[in-house]
Every structure is written in C-alpha cells, then in structure tokens.
Amino acid sequence: xxxxxxxxxxxxxxxxxxxxxxxxxxxxxxxxxxxxxxxxxxxxxxxxxxxxxxxxxxxxxxxxxxxxxxxxxxxxxxxxxxx
Amino acid sequence: xxxxxxxxxxxxxxxxxxxxxxxxxxxxxxxxxxxxxxxxxxxxxxxxxxxxxxxxxxxxxxxxxxxxxxxxxxxxxxxxxxxxxxxxxxxxxxxxxxxxxxxxxxxxxxxxxxxxxxxxxxxxxxxxxxxxxxxxxxxxxxxxxxxxxxxxxxxxxxxxxxxxxxxxxxxxxxxxxxxxxxxxxxxxxxxxxxxxxxxx
Numbered sequence: 001x002x003x004x005x006x007x008x009x010x011x012x013x014x015x016x017x018x019x020x021x022x023x024x025x026x027x028x029x030x031x032x033x034x035x036x037x038x039x040x041x042x043x044x045x046x047x048x049x050x051x052x053x054x055x056x057x058x059x060x061x062x063x064x065x066x067x068x069x070x071x072x073x074x075x076x077x078x079x080x081x082x083x
Numbered sequence: 084x085x086x087x088x089x090x091x092x093x094x095x096x097x098x099x100x101x102x103x104x105x106x107x108x109x110x111x112x113x114x115x116x117x118x119x120x121x122x123x124x125x126x127x128x129x130x131x132x133x134x135x136x137x138x139x140x141x142x143x144x145x146x147x148x149x150x151x152x153x154x155x156x157x158x159x160x161x162x163x164x165x166x167x168x169x170x171x172x173x174x175x176x177x178x179x180x181x182x183x184x185x186x187x188x189x190x191x192x193x194x195x196x197x198x199x200x201x202x203x204x205x206x207x208x209x210x211x212x213x214x215x216x217x218x219x220x221x222x223x224x225x226x227x228x229x230x231x232x233x234x235x236x237x238x239x240x241x242x243x244x245x246x247x248x249x250x251x252x253x254x255x256x257x258x259x260x261x262x263x264x265x266x267x268x269x270x271x272x273x274x275x276x277x278x279x280x281x282x283x
Contacts, residue, residue, distance in 0.1 A: 005240045011146040013173070017160040019089075039240055042146070056274070057238060 001034035002077050004070070007047040009058075010040040017046065018065050024067040025074065032078060051077050086181060088201055091138055094168025095190045097156050104143040111143075115153035120161060128162035130282055134198045139169040139195040142176055147209050148192045150262070154269050155194055155207075184208050196276050205276035211268040214261070221257050228242050229253070 004025055007012040022036055046058040048070055055073040056065035095103060106113065116146070137155065141148045144179040144231050152169075159165035172191050184190035197203055226235040232250045239247050 007240045012145065013144050037240075041239055041251075045238070047240060049238065049240055054238060059236065059238075062125055074157055 001032070002051050002074055002081070003035045003082050004033060004074060005037040005039065005040050005047075006047075007039040007045050007050040009042050009045045011042045012044055014046055014072070020065060020069060021048070021065070021067060024071065028071050029074060029078075053077070084140060084176060086195070088136070088197075090137055090178070091168050091197070092192075094138065094155040094170045097139075097159060097167045097169060097183075100139075100141065100169035102120075106143050108143075109148050111149050111153055114150060115157055118154045118270075119263065120157050120270065124270050125158065125161045128158055128164045128277055130163045131162075131277065131280060134164045134166050134283065135204070135277065135280070136162060136166045136168070136197040138178070138195040138197070139167055139176065140172050140191050140195070142167055142172045142191055145172075145191050148273060150193050150265065151207075151210060151269050154266060155192075155273060158270070158273060163168070182206065182208065194273070198280065204279060207272055207276065210265065211272050211282075213268050214265040217264060218258065218261055221261060222254065225250075225253055225257060 006018055006021060008018040018038060022038065024039065025033065029033055044058065046056070046064055047054065048056040048065055050073045053073065054060075055070055058064070101108065101111065137159070139152065139155070141152055143149075155165070155167070158168055172179050172189060179189050179193075180194040182195065192207075192209065194207040195203060196205050223235055226232050229250075233248055234255075239250065242250065
C-alpha cells in the first residue's frame, strides 16, 4: 500500500494547504492508503512524497501542488502495485 | 490599486495587534523588551519633523513577524514618530497583493512607510537579505559538520525521526545564535528608509 508524506513549513502558515491536500487524499482514497504522514517543518518547505517518489517540492518546483497532480501520482502507484 | 490613507486607518494599532494575538505573545514581547535599539537609532526616527505612517502586514504564527515587528514597535514607542497600523495577512488580500515578495510570495512582515503627503518612502519585507544570506552560509556549515543530516537541499522526510529532530534543534540554535546580528540588520534597514526623509 502507498504512504503519502507531506512536509510543510509551520512558521510560514501552510496549515490550510496541508489540511486541504490531506482532506482531498482522504476523500479520494479512503482506506486505500497505508498512511498520510504530516511533518511540521520550517525553512519554507512544502514537499509531498508518494511512496518513494518526491512528487512535489516547493524548493524544486515552486508553489503548492495541484491536488489532482498528487491524486494522479497516488493513483498511478496504486495501479502499478496492483497491475 | 494603491493603498489609500482611508484603508490604512482601518488597521489595528500596534497595541491592538498585540491584544489580538492568539499565539506567540510572550516571545513577541520578549523580543520587544530585548530589541537592541541604541540612542542613535532612536534619534534617527525622533529627528523626523512629522510622524510617518507605517502599514504593517503580519500574522502571529510567523517567525519573522515575531522577530522583526517588535523591533519596529520599540522604535515607534521610543521615538513617538511612527504611526503603525497592522493588518492580518490572510484576511486582507487586497493589501497583501500590493506587497508580494518578488511579485509572487506572500511573505510577512511587510512594513510600508508613508510620509504626510502619502508618498511611499520604502518597504521592508520579511527580513534583510544579509540575514538570509548569513544564515544560509551557517546552514551549509551545519550540513558539512553533520553528514548524517544528508544533503542541504534534500527534503527532510526521509531522515530518521531522531536525526530530523536533531537537525531541527541545530538549525534553531543557529538562528538563536545569529539573532543579535539579524536584529541589528533589521534596525539598519529601517533606519535607511527614514534617513532618506529630509529634516525640517
């Protein structure tokens, strides 16, 4: 099963984006995910890892990810695990 | 759309902002008490013939606000020449959109200085560039000294939890050690804005 990890900058006030993405993943995948891990960090980070793949990095990609991008990455990994 | 004086007057006073804080008030007030203002710093503001209006965009969750707004507050209190109005970043989108950092980022604090004729004299955003650069250098030194922290540009989520906690503590300690330098740099930048105002 797939784990999603969100590392967000707490001192930047990124809680709303973190919770919105977490909610979108919960609604899209229910019990299909093994875990959604949230790591409060600092230094302007907003990173999303799906399994072993770093799907979004604010440092690398800039800004916040589209929810559909993350959901698509999860869906693709679920399919490759079950296919 | 430019900020108007009417919009400015809708902000909270400095004391009103402090009273509205739901977190970090104690470190905020500690930073205000310990702000390293020297007599010549205060004099740079006291010499102004008319008070300046300073539009502040802030949030009580932001480390740079907790570090830097109290310094501005101390200079305002000691000089009596700065009229602060404080706006919450997330509920005043019209103002935040006027002062995006690099046209893109909603960085706070923002301190925008206006004279009596409502001319904008200068803007301080987030923290001095010199502080960002100095801390980036110190951060690289930390990663060099601690190979267990991995690459300085890598996301931290794959570090073992114990290592991640140690990295967190080490970077926070570095920030505390560099705070005196950072505070003086903030004062230097604020002085540079008001020293452009002719006396008399």
